[in-house]
Amino acid sequence: MIGRPNVGKSTLVNQLVGQKLCITSRRPQTTRWAVPGIRTSDTSQIIYVDTPGIQPGVEHVLSRHMNREIDAGLAGADVVLLLVEALKWVPADQAALGAARSGSAPIVLVLNKTDRVKPKSRLLPFVAEVAGRAAFAGIVPVSARNGDGIPDLERLVLRLLPESPAAYPDDMLTDRNEKFLAAEFIREKLIRKLGAEVPYRLAVAVEKFSTVRDMSHIHATIWVESEGQKAIVIGAGGGILKAVGQEARRDLEQLFGRRINMKTWVRVKRRWSQDPRSMRVLGYFQ
Numbered sequence: 001m002i003g004r005p006n007v008g009k010s011t012l013v014n015q016l017v018g019q020k021l022c023i024t025s026r027r028p029q030t031t032r033w034a035v036p037g038i039r040t041s042d043t044s045q046i047i048y049v050d051t052p053g054i055q056p057g058v059e060h061v062l063s064r065h066m067n068r069e070i071d072a073g074l075a076g077a078d079v080v081l082l083l084v085e086a087l088k089w090v091p092a093d094q095a096a097l098g099a100a101r102s103g104s105a106p107i108v109l110v111l112n113k114t115d116r117v118k119p120k121s122r123l124l125p126f127v128a129e130v131a132g133r134a135a136f137a138g139i140v141p142v143s144a145r146n147g148d149g150i151p152d153l154e155r156l157v158l159r160l161l162p163e164s165p166a167a168y169p170d171d172m173l174t175d176r177n178e179k180f181l182a183a184e185f186i187r188e189k190l191i192r193k194l195g196a197e198v199p200y201r202l203a204v205a206v207e208k209f210s211t212v213r214d215m216s217h218i219h220a221t222i223w224v225e226s227e228g229q230k231a232i233v234i235g236a237g238g239g240i241l242k243a244v245g246q247e248a249r250r251d252l253e254q255l256f257g258r259r260i261n262m263k264t265w266v267r268v269k270r271r272w273s274q275d276p277r278s279m280r281v282l283g284y285f286q
């Protein structure tokens with residue numbers, strides 16, 4: 001699954017897998033990692049890979065990491081799902097198409113957010129226009145938000161995929177571990193609660209994750225770049241940090257199917273996002 005930031009890639013992977021697994025938000029650049037979501041039925045197994053948004057011309061240590069994740073996602077793909085917003089085609093979409101064409105896998109163009117298109121007849125001229133941009137194996141309108149078109153997309157993907165033995169056990173949702181997922185869900189709640197600037201300057205590291213009987217104990221540190229950002233993340237009277245913890249805990253309990261006990265800290269690491277060594281410590285570039 002590739003496309004420019006904010007087109008709905010992570011929302012769509014969640015919808016296709018049938019479980020909230022990938023983090024989503026209305027801010028661009030939410031996803032920083034390629035995350036596989038495994039969908040197993042009686043007769044098939046499809047591994048959808050969520051990736052960060054493609055941003056042409058952005059040069060930053062963090063975006064270098066994200067580009068590597070996109071390449072890793074594309075490298076093993078049998079089918080590329082190129083996601084764009086219905087009725088929109090901007091230069092970043094063209095760049096995403098360029099990346100999709102770098103391999104030999106068939107490309108399916110997925111037009112998302114069709115719930116916003118009224119009347120639906122407006123889609124037809126758009127489909128005719130974008131069809132000329134590449135030899136797509138199919139063009140499928142969907143709404144990742146309400147599920148429209150998802151069965152059609154799944155059918156087409158199944159038709160295009162080669163046959164092979166299942167790669168994963170049938171109850172497995174992803175090969176990312178629980179520690180990673182916990183850090184990501186905390187980051188999602190922070191992105192959703194904070195203003196425009198801070199989300200790009202924070203990272204979450206889970207230092208402790210232990211499960212005793214039906215309860216997991218999680219210790220997480222939120223790294224920011226300045227004391228000012230730290231104060232914002234904590235919020236007045238600790239309100240933001242508390243709400244972040246509660247909401248992340250609720251989602252993780254649903255995902256893991258057990259109770260969670262979570263403790264969070266906020267620490268300052270100056271310019272971590274400019275410094276490859278700090279980034280490595282925080283799990284980037286591995």
Ligand SMILES: Nc1nc2c(ncn2[C@@H]2O[C@H](COP(=O)(O)OP(=O)(O)OP(=O)(O)O)[C@@H](O)[C@H]2O)c(=O)[nH]1
Pocket residue numbers: 003004005006007008009010011012023024025026027028029030031032051052053054112113114115116142143144145146
């Ligand atoms: N109306 C509408 N909104 C959608 C749909 N799919 C996703 N969104 C919204 O679009 C925003 C971005 O969704 P994400 O899934 O985080 O987008 P993304 O492409 O993964 O973004 P990055 O990870 O930043 O590249 C969120 O606010 C979603 O709720 C859709 O089908 N319809």
Ligand SMILES: [Mg+2]
Pocket residue numbers: 009010011023024030031050051052053
């Ligand atoms: Mg995403």
